[in-house]
Amino acid sequence: xxxxxxxxxxxxxxxxxxxxxxxxxxxxxPAADWIDIAPDDLLVMQLAPGASGxxxxxxxxxxxxxxxxxxxxxxxxxxxAHWWDGTSINRVQDNYVVQWGDATEKKSLxxxxxxxxxxxxxxPAPSETIEARRKGLEAQFQGSVSTKDKAELEKLAKRLWxxxxxxxxxxxxxxxxxxxxxxxxxxxVHCYGMIGVGRGLSPDAGSGAELYTVIGHAPRxxxxxxxxxxRVVEGIEHLSSLPRGTGALGFxxxxxxxxxxxxxxxxxxxxxxxxxxMQYLSTETASFAAYADARANRKDAFFNIPxxxxxxxxxxxxxxxxx
Amino acid sequence: xxxxxxxxxxxxxxxxxxxxxxxxxxxxxPAADWIDIAPDDLLVMQLAPGASGxxxxxxxxxxxxxxxxxxxxxxxxxxxAHWWDGTSINRVQDNYVVQWGDATEKKSLxxxxxxxxxxxxxxPAPSETIEARRKGLEAQFQGSVSTKDKAELEKLAKRLWxxxxxxxxxxxxxxxxxxxxxxxxxxxVHCYGMIGVGRGLSPDAGSGAELYTVIGHAPRxxxxxxxxxxRVVEGIEHLSSLPRGTGALGFxxxxxxxxxxxxxxxxxxxxxxxxxxMQYLSTETASFAAYADARANRKDAFFNIPxxxxxxxxxxxxxxxxx
Numbered sequence: 001x002x003x004x005x006x007x008x009x010x011x012x013x014x015x016x017x018x019x020x021x022x023x024x025x026x027x028x029x030p031a032a033d034w035i036d037i038a039p040d041d042l043l044v045m046q047l048a049p050g051a052s053g054x055x056x057x058x059x060x061x062x063x064x065x066x067x068x069x070x071x072x073x074x075x076x077x078x079x080x081a082h083w084w085d086g087t088s089i090n091r092v093q094d095n096y097v098v099q100w101g102d103a104t105e106k107k108s109l110x111x112x113x114x115x116x117x118x119x120x121x122x123x124p125a126p127s128e129t130i131e132a133r134r135k136g137l138e139a140q141f142q143g144s145v146s147t148k149d150k151a152e153l154e155k156l157a158k159r160l161w162x163x164x165x166x167x168x169x170x171x172x173x174x175x176x177x178x179x180x181x182x183x184x185x186x187x188x189v190h191c192y193g194m195i196g197v198g199r200g201l202s203p204d205a206g207s208g209a210e211l212y213t214v215i216g217h218a219p220r221x222x223x224x225x226x227x228x229x230x231r232v233v234e235g236i237e238h239l240s241s242l243p244r245g246t247g248a249l250g251f252x253x254x255x256x257x258x259x260x261x262x263x264x265x266x267x268x269x270x271x272x273x274x275x276x277x278m279q280y281l282s283t284e285t286a287s288f289a290a291y292a293d294a295r296a297n298r299k300d301a302f303f304n305i306p307x308x309x310x311x312x313x314x315x316x317x318x319x320x321x322x323x
Numbered sequence: 324x325x326x327x328x329x330x331x332x333x334x335x336x337x338x339x340x341x342x343x344x345x346x347x348x349x350x351x352x353p354a355a356d357w358i359d360i361a362p363d364d365l366l367v368m369q370l371a372p373g374a375s376g377x378x379x380x381x382x383x384x385x386x387x388x389x390x391x392x393x394x395x396x397x398x399x400x401x402x403x404a405h406w407w408d409g410t411s412i413n414r415v416q417d418n419y420v421v422q423w424g425d426a427t428e429k430k431s432l433x434x435x436x437x438x439x440x441x442x443x444x445x446x447p448a449p450s451e452t453i454e455a456r457r458k459g460l461e462a463q464f465q466g467s468v469s470t471k472d473k474a475e476l477e478k479l480a481k482r483l484w485x486x487x488x489x490x491x492x493x494x495x496x497x498x499x500x501x502x503x504x505x506x507x508x509x510x511x512v513h514c515y516g517m518i519g520v521g522r523g524l525s526p527d528a529g530s531g532a533e534l535y536t537v538i539g540h541a542p543r544x545x546x547x548x549x550x551x552x553x554r555v556v557e558g559i560e561h562l563s564s565l566p567r568g569t570g571a572l573g574f575x576x577x578x579x580x581x582x583x584x585x586x587x588x589x590x591x592x593x594x595x596x597x598x599x600x601m602q603y604l605s606t607e608t609a610s611f612a613a614y615a616d617a618r619a620n621r622k623d624a625f626f627n628i629p630x631x632x633x634x635x636x637x638x639x640x641x642x643x644x645x646x
Contacts, residue, residue, distance in 0.1 A: 166619075298544050
């Protein structure tokens with residue numbers, strides 16, 4: 001088994017083109033590989049200015065179907081009701097999360113929120129991702145693949161790290177998002193910058209009013225235990241560099257330490273000129289495949305030994321302002 | 324193969340004791356499981372006070388043999404020469420590193436520094452860790468183990484996630500540190516809070532005068548490409564919450580943004596009363612094994628679905644002030 005694996009890796013490395021850095025691959029991606037993020041999928045969070053008086057704006061992308069849509073519907077409802085205006089960031093725990101919402105826990109929620117269920121933390125894995133894994137498993141474990149095509153072999157060899165995830169049978173980027181899979185189900189994973197929904201004990205699954213973002217090493221043990229609803233696509237430094245809370249779980253002990261949230265709005269509700277215009281690199285393109293492969297095998301000048309693999313959270317989906 | 328793996332996992336889950344949170348396991352560890360960190364292995368970095376006037380002290384543990392000892396000898400020499408006093412933190416890159424040293428790049432180094440070599444990024448893996456992996460591989464891939472002992476089988480099943488690392492054939496905690504291994508070599512890994520040595524292009528391996536710590540998701544692609552020399556054991560929030568630099572690679576553009584380093588001292592050079600007294604939980608104890616297993620299988624009240632595995636960087640070695 002190991003010998004086959006190594007042989008496949010050697011095959012993959014044979015016809016070495018001039019090595020490109022991941023950033024160069026992104027820069028060279030054709031315009032058609034970039035997907036506009038719809039204004040209804042973007043949230044703009046305006047924090048009160050910091051000590052220096054500078055503006056602090058955080059832009060969040062909400063996940064597309066089939067992920068977490070009941071919470072995301074609620075988040076749109078909450079944003080349209082201006083529910084977060086005047087709430088605050090209340091918790092900053094080092095190497096873990098920044099959390100915001102109503103510190104008083106008394107503010108009433110708007111009407112019309114959907115009920116949510118922990119059953120939605122996972123969903124059936126799409127047949128194409130199951131198929132990609134099946135082929136990879138075949139290559140890795142049976143020591144043979146059903147194709148004799150050399151290019152196909154190389155492609156499979158480059159995919160093998162996706163079968164070496166410590167939390168799941170495999171991982172895949174799917175429609176722009178990092179996901180993990182077991183035998184038949186998939187779920188979005190907690191990487192740096194991802195947004196999740198605070199909740200009480202099971203069966204509570206949270207409404208979407210209490211949110212957090214990851215500011216440390218991916219807390220993947222939360223996967224399938226909490227709804228993941230989006231990611232920060234701009235301005236995460238305004239959250240990740242906040243002073244850490246000194247209370248239990250990183251909550252601010254003094255209410256004065258809380259960071260006021262001026263507003264959270266859907267971009268679709270902002271005047272045209274104030275909307276952030278963002279794009280992500282389609283994960284179903286050759287550009288993304290080359291980028292992921294370069295992340296897993298760094299060969300630019302600084303690197304001596306390419307890793308031969310990557311943690312899915314170390315292959316962040318490229319995001320940019322629309323040119 | 325997969326069926327065997329699942330059967331092993333089921334066996335491991337069968338005689339369920341009352342689930343304990345990782346923090347409870349640490350709290351219950353006997354005193355003998357905690358190892359004092361020698362004052363010669365601790366660095367105390369004093370930063371200029373922040374805007375609020377509060378003290379900012381960061382405590383760093385240097386790695387023991389067999390890891391990175393030529394750089395660590397240099398770091399002790401630099402500390403004894405008070406070389407870092409008056410230097411600064413010059414780079415803060417979000418989800419990556421905080422880096423410090425001589426911003427002028429002109430300060431001459433003390434005499435007596437050892438030469439360093441990139442060959443030392445890796446070292447031969449100890450036979451006991453190779454053996455642990457061999458047993459795990461046997462269980463995972465051959466569908467049989469050489470023991471019929473049920474307790475031994477359960478122990479192996481709990482270890483299997485260590486063979487599912489995307490960057491290496493296996494991972495192990497070894498003498499208090501997270502490491503990874505290929506067929507015959509091992510190396511320390513870049514987890515959150517780990518300290519590495521800045522360098523130029525190969526074959527330069529850095530002297531140890533320019534250091535960084537990880538403040539984001541583990542940049543494991545740096546493993547085997549840079550020397551890892553230690554970790555922050557107290558006060559990382561003074562580094563991770565610094566304003567991000569806006570220059571290339573997160574360097575501060577305005578020299579006034581740099582954070583002055585008042586001093587860096589070995590604890591052994593401080594007066595007895597000023598020395599931090601720290602301990603780490605021995606990774607070669609039943610307490611640590613139970614803690615790692617609980618991190619990989621969270622069953623405390625908040626969790627619905629235990630992950631069944633963990634990224635080695637998500638199993639940080641417990642550190643405490645000596646009681």
